[in-house]
Each structure stands twice: as C-alpha cells, then as structure tokens.
Amino acid sequence: MREMIRLFVVILIFSAVSGGLLTILHSKTEARIEYQELKFVKGPAIKQIMEGSSNDPLVTRFKLKDDTEERSFYVGIFDGDPNIVAFETFGKGYEGDIGVIVAVNVENDEIFGIGMTTNKETPGVGKRIETDVDFRLQFNELSIEESIKLRNDGGQIDAISGASLSSGGVVAAVGSAKEIYKRLKPEIIEKLKGFKT
Amino acid sequence: MAKSAVQEFTKGLWAEIPPFRLVLGLCPVLAVTKGVETGIFMGIATTFVLVCSNVIVSLLRKVIPKGVRIACFIVVIATFVTVAELLMQAFAYSVFMKLGIFMPLIVVNCIILGRAEALASKKGVGVSFADGLGMGIGFTLSLFALASIREIIGNGTFYEIPVFGESFQPFTFMIEAPGAFVSLGLMLCIMNLLGKK
Numbered sequence: 001m002r003e004m005i006r007l008f009v010v011i012l013i014f015s016a017v018s019g020g021l022l023t024i025l026h027s028k029t030e031a032r033i034e035y036q037e038l039k040f041v042k043g044p045a046i047k048q049i050m051e052g053s054s055n056d057p058l059v060t061r062f063k064l065k066d067d068t069e070e071r072s073f074y075v076g077i078f079d080g081d082p083n084i085v086a087f088e089t090f091g092k093g094y095e096g097d098i099g100v101i102v103a104v105n106v107e108n109d110e111i112f113g114i115g116m117t118t119n120k121e122t123p124g125v126g127k128r129i130e131t132d133v134d135f136r137l138q139f140n141e142l143s144i145e146e147s148i149k150l151r152n153d154g155g156q157i158d159a160i161s162g163a164s165l166s167s168g169g170v171v172a173a174v175g176s177a178k179e180i181y182k183r184l185k186p187e188i189i190e191k192l193k194g195f196k197t
Numbered sequence: 198m199a200k201s202a203v204q205e206f207t208k209g210l211w212a213e214i215p216p217f218r219l220v221l222g223l224c225p226v227l228a229v230t231k232g233v234e235t236g237i238f239m240g241i242a243t244t245f246v247l248v249c250s251n252v253i254v255s256l257l258r259k260v261i262p263k264g265v266r267i268a269c270f271i272v273v274i275a276t277f278v279t280v281a282e283l284l285m286q287a288f289a290y291s292v293f294m295k296l297g298i299f300m301p302l303i304v305v306n307c308i309i310l311g312r313a314e315a316l317a318s319k320k321g322v323g324v325s326f327a328d329g330l331g332m333g334i335g336f337t338l339s340l341f342a343l344a345s346i347r348e349i350i351g352n353g354t355f356y357e358i359p360v361f362g363e364s365f366q367p368f369t370f371m372i373e374a375p376g377a378f379v380s381l382g383l384m385l386c387i388m389n390l391l392g393k394k
Contacts, residue, residue, distance in 0.1 A: 003262075003264075006262060007262050007264055007265045010260065010261065010262055010265060010269065011265055011268060011269065011272070014269050014272045014273070015272055018272050018273070018275070018276040021276065021280075022276060022279050022280070022283075025279075025280060025283055026283060029283045029284070029286070029287040032287040032288075033283070033286045033287050033290075036286060036287060036290035037286075037290065039290070040290045040291050040294060041294065118294075123369070123372070124369060
C-alpha cells in the first residue's frame with residue numbers, strides 16, 4: 001500500500017511541476033505566437049486581397065462572438081471608408097479542411113476577394129487553388145445573396161481542371177462565409193463604424 | 198568516465214547512427230524529409246528534447262520508482278516537446294507550419310524513449326548528456342542527408358534554392374510518401390554495404 005502511495009505521489013509531483021512550467025512558458029510566448037500566426041498564416045492572404053488599402057488590415061481588426069466561437073475580422077480601409085471586412089472560413093478539401101479568407105464589401109454585400117490560408121491538398125494538383133489567380137478572381141463581385149456553385153453543379157465557378165474536389169472545398173468555404181456574414185452583419189456594421197476616419 | 202562519455206557521443210554519429218543503424222523513429226524521418234529546412238529543424242528539435250530528457254531522467258533516476266518509470270519518462274519528454282513546440286511557434290513559425298503534427302509526435306519518437314530507458318535511467322548525467330547529444334546530432338545528420346537527396350531530385354532545389362537550370366523536370370515522386378520509403382531503403386542499403394567488412 002505504501003508503495004502505491006509513493007508511485008502516486010511521484011507521478012503527481014512530475015505532472016504538477018511539468019504543468020506549472022509549461023503554463024509559465026505558454027503565458028510568456030502567447031502574444032508572440034498569436035502575432036506569428038497572423039503574420040504567416042492569414043497575413044499573406046489578407047494583404048493580397050486588401051492590396052492598396054490605406055491601413056494595415058492585420059492591425060485594424062476586431063473580434064465578434066458567433067455562438068460559441070470567437071471570430072476575428074480584418075478591416076480594409078479604402079478612400080477613408082472602412083467598408084471591407086475579411087474573415088477566415090473552412091471548407092472540406094481532398095484531405096482535411098481548406099482555409100479561405102473571404103473579404104466582403106459591406107456597402108453592396110459583394111465579395112471583395114478571397115485568398116487561401118491553410119490546406120493539405122496535393123502539391124501540383126489541389127494545391128493549385130493557392131496559385132491559380134484566375135480561379136480565385138472568379139469569386140470577386142459575386143453577391144452574397146447569389147448561390148455560388150461550381151459549373152458542374154449548375155453554378156458559375158469554373159473548377160481548376162483535375163482539382164474539382166479542392167475547388168469544391170473553396171466554394172464550400174465561401175458558402176459558409178456567406179452564412180456567417182449574414183448572421184453577424186448588424187454587429188459587423190456596428191463595429192466598422194468605429195474605424196471611420 | 199571522460200573517455201566513455203566521448204565514446205557515448207561518437208557512437209551516435211556513426212556506429213549507432215539513428216535512424217540508419219538503429220532503424221528507430223522512422224515515422225518522422227519519412228514525413229519531414231521533404232525539404233532540407235524541415236529536416237534540419239526537426240533534427241534540432243529532436244536533439245533538444247533528447248538531450249534535455251536524457252539529462253533530467255538521469256538526474257532523477259534514483260527518485261523514479263521502477264513501476265511507473267515509463268510514465269515518468271513520458272511526462273519529462275512531453276514537457277520538453279511542448280517547450281520546443283512553443284518556442285518554434287514563437288520564433289520560427291514558418292517552419293512550424295511545415296512540420297505540423299510531427300512536432301508534437303516527437304513525444305512518441307522511440308529514439309527518445311529508448312535512450313531514456315536504455316541509458317539515461319542507468320548512467321550518470323555526463324554520459325547521458327553525451328549520448329543524447331551524439332544521438333541527436335546523428336539523427337539530424339541522417340535527416341539532412343535524406344532530405345537533401347529527396348529535395349534535390351524531387352524538387353530540383355536545395356534549401357529552397359534552385360540547383361538545376363530551368364529545363365530540369367523535377368522527379369516529384371521523391372518528395373511524396375512512396376519516394377520517402379524508396380530513398381530510405383536505398384540509404385539503409387548503402388549503410389549496410391559500407392558497414393560490411
């Protein structure tokens with residue numbers, strides 16, 4: 001019995017010390033990690049969409065509660081008006097989720113642009129969703145009221161040949177972005193007013 | 198003592214170089230040697246964890262009860278893996294993105310647990326440190342060698358710098374999973390030939 005207690009106490013001390021140390025380290029690195037994540041994962045996509053904005057969309061951002069999830073929104077200011085709001089959504093790809101940044105123009109409810117963040121698609125095949133500019137540009141200026149589908153499903157988006165599954169994943173992500181936008185629009189508009197210069 | 202520490206260090210570099218001689222920890226070896234950069238960083242992270250866990254396990258070898266030693270080793274290893282993961286996220290995020298799931302999976306790398314069980318839990322701190330460092334450097338060199346072959350042939354680049362002219366058509370097979378098996382097999386074959394007297 002005493003041996004049992006000894007084993008228990010040793011493991012307890014090991015875990016407690018380890019947990020304590022990691023908590024300290026985590027709190028020390030947290031802010032840096034969040035910034036790095038922004039810079040490397042979402043940053044390039046957001047900057048690409050918001051090219052020409054007068055602000056840094058990675059800095060001009062706000063968070064909203066959507067059900068249980070907290071979502072980050074990035075604001076693009078053009079000609080002094082904070083009308084563009086971008087956020088990340090996911091659609092199912094060939095392998096795992098495809099992360100897509102969708103930017104919406106709140107003035108006319110049109111898609112301003114999309115960009116890819118993370119995915120595990122096959123290099124040379126599905127990965128082309130990242131590099132194929134023409135594919136990406138097809139989404140621009142589509143209304144969020146419109147149903148967005150691949151041409152094979154009777155829609156308006158031409159899939160990248162040989163990568164229809166990955167293309168479908170992007171379309172699905174944009175579809176869920178529309179839902180999020182519709183759901184949160186009043187709150188987004190309210191928040192955007194704060195960025196008016 | 199001093200002599201045996203040197204021996205412990207050098208055996209990791211050739212006589213027992215992982216994974217070619219020990220053929221342990223193959224899962225990350227196959228997965229992260231797509232590129233030289235990920236290979237080197239994986240090697241450094243593994244070396245860090247290996248050295249730290251060897252030292253701590255060796256220091257605590259009289260405290261750890263036999264019955265729960267594996268559990269204690271895993272707690273120590275997992276702590277250092279998390280430390281390495283957080284640091285890499287904070288300071289080398291682009292590499293962390295490429296390594297992905299294989300960073301946390303260092304916890305179950307059999308080289309690390311194997312060294313803790315077979316050596317560090319029985320020998321002094323100096324020897325354990327030398328062993329960890331030797332094994333770690335050996336592991337890094339192996340990853341570097343394998344990643345060089347795969348990246349040069351499979352992608353035509355070395356550390357993401359092109360090595361061939363424009364006309365080079367990369368042999369993409371080499372950077373996919375099957376290419377990993379083939380190149381690892383060939384490396385093992387060469388190592389066996391060299392080892393034969």
